[in-house]
Structure formats: structure tokens, C-alpha cells
Amino acid sequence: MRKALGRLLEVMISITRRFARCAFVVLLSAPISAPSQDIFEPEGYRTEDYRAPTPATLKGARVVTTAEAEQLWRTGAAIFLDVLPHAPRPANLPPGTIWRERPRRNIPGSSWLPDIGYGALAPVTEKYLRTNLAHVTGGDRTKALVIYCLRDCWMSWNAAKRILAMGYANVVWYPDGTDGWAEAGLPLRESLPEPQPSQ
Numbered sequence: 001m002r003k004a005l006g007r008l009l010e011v012m013i014s015i016t017r018r019f020a021r022c023a024f025v026v027l028l029s030a031p032i033s034a035p036s037q038d039i040f041e042p043e044g045y046r047t048e049d050y051r052a053p054t055p056a057t058l059k060g061a062r063v064v065t066t067a068e069a070e071q072l073w074r075t076g077a078a079i080f081l082d083v084l085p086h087a088p089r090p091a092n093l094p095p096g097t098i099w100r101e102r103p104r105r106n107i108p109g110s111s112w113l114p115d116i117g118y119g120a121l122a123p124v125t126e127k128y129l130r131t132n133l134a135h136v137t138g139g140d141r142t143k144a145l146v147i148y149c150l151r152d153c154w155m156s157w158n159a160a161k162r163i164l165a166m167g168y169a170n171v172v173w174y175p176d177g178t179d180g181w182a183e184a185g186l187p188l189r190e191s192l193p194e195p196q197p198s199q
Contacts, residue, residue: 045161046154047119054157054175060164061147061171066180069146069172073107078144078172079136082106083159086114086193105188106178107148111136112193116162117155124197132194133163144170151179 039055057063064072072078082104089099106112115121116129137143145168149156153175160173174180182188 045119045158050117050154050158051150051152052154053152054154056175058157058160058164058171058173061160061173063173063175064146066174066176066184066186069107069148069174069176069181070184070186072144072146072172073109078146080107080110080146080148081136081159082110082112082114082149082178082191083117083147083155084112084114084149084153084178085117085155086112103190104193106191107181108187108189110191112191113159114193117149117153117157117159119158121162128194128196129162130166131197133166133168137168141168142170143168144172146172146174148174148177150177151175153177 039053041055041057041059073080084104084106086104087102089101093099104112111132113129113132115125118125121129133145137145145163147156147160147163149159156173156175156177160171164171176183178188
């Protein structure tokens with residue numbers, strides 16, 4: 001009996017040690033993300049690792065919560081701009097391959113201006129941004145522009161900073177984007193990007 005109890009105790013200790021090792025490995029492999037208040041605004045634009053925690057602020061812009069963004073949307077007090085990048089059809093697909101784009105569901109009434117949140121823009125992309133901004137605002141640089149993407153997406157931070165630099169005076173950054181919007185049970189709709197000049 002004493003031998004059986006001793007063996008049972010050894011098995012239990014072994015299981016406990018394995019569990020502790022597994023828990024330690026899981027903790028080590030978990031992503032470490034600093035709270036937004038610990039992320040500082042860079043001097044320029046973020047140029048890499050675009051899906052990472054963002055600062056809580058953007059100098060010159062108003063930062064809004066989901067409830068505040070919803071209020072702007074419901075009252076029609078702002079123009080909403082989705083800046084999530086658009087995945088193009090891969091160039092190396094074999095002939096005859098069916099390509100199905102992943103649908104983008106964004107805030108109803110938004111203009112989707114993809115690829116304008118990268119750290120550096122090609123001249124054609126900058127022209128695309130300037131042209132679409134002039135169109136959606138009717139040339140009025142004081143109109144409120146809500147810029148969003150996904151949560152932890154530097155694309156929206158970069159785009160909002162860039163639009164401020166272009167002289168738009170009422171830039172609103174919504175850092176939780178469609179993630180926060182969906183979590184609040186607010187409507188999303190399938191969207192297509194605004195056409196590029198070559199389309």
C-alpha cells in the first residue's frame with residue numbers, strides 16, 4: 001500500500017511539473033503588447049510592423065471612442081474614411097484560377113481609400129488620396145474626417161497624420177476601427193475601394 005501511494009505521489013508530482021512547464025512555455029510564447037498609453041508617437045510615419053499597438057494620441061487630431069464615432073456617424077457630422085489596405089489579385093496565379101477577394105465590411109457610408117496608410121506613398125497613391133479627399137469634402141478642408149482601419153493598425157494613424165499634414169483641419173482618428181464597431185453590435189456593410197485612376 002505504501003509503495004502504491006508513493007508511486008501515485010510521484011505521478012502527481014510529474015504531472016504538476018509538466019503542467020508548470022507547459023504554462024511557462026505558453027506564457028513565453030504569448031505576444032507581449034504594451035498598453036497604448038506606453039506607445040509614443042513617432043516623429044514621422046510608421047514604416048513597418050503596421051499591425052501593432054498604436055499610441056493613444058495623434059498630435060493635431062481628435063481621438064474618439066466607439067461611442068463617439070457612432071454619434072458622429074448617426075448625426076452625419078463627419079465623413080468616414082476606411083484606410084485598410086486592399087489585397088490585390090496575386091500576379092502569379094495560373095491562368096483559369098478563380099480569384100475571390102476577401103470582402104471588406106466597413107462602417108456604412110464610408111469611402112474606402114486603401115493603401116494610403118503606408119509609411120511612404122508612391123506619387124500615384126498620394127494623388128489618389130488628394131483627389132478623393134477633395135471629392136468627399138467638396139474642397140472644404142474644415143469638414144470632419146473620421147479615419148479608421150482595424151484595432152492596433154498603424155495604417156489609420158499614418159493616414160490621419162498624413163491628412164493633417166495636407167492641411168485638413170478637422171481630422172478625427174478612430175483607433176478601434178471596425179473591430180470596435182463590430183464589438184459594439186453596430187452595422188457593417190460590404191464595401192469596394194474607391195477606384196484607382198487606372199481602373
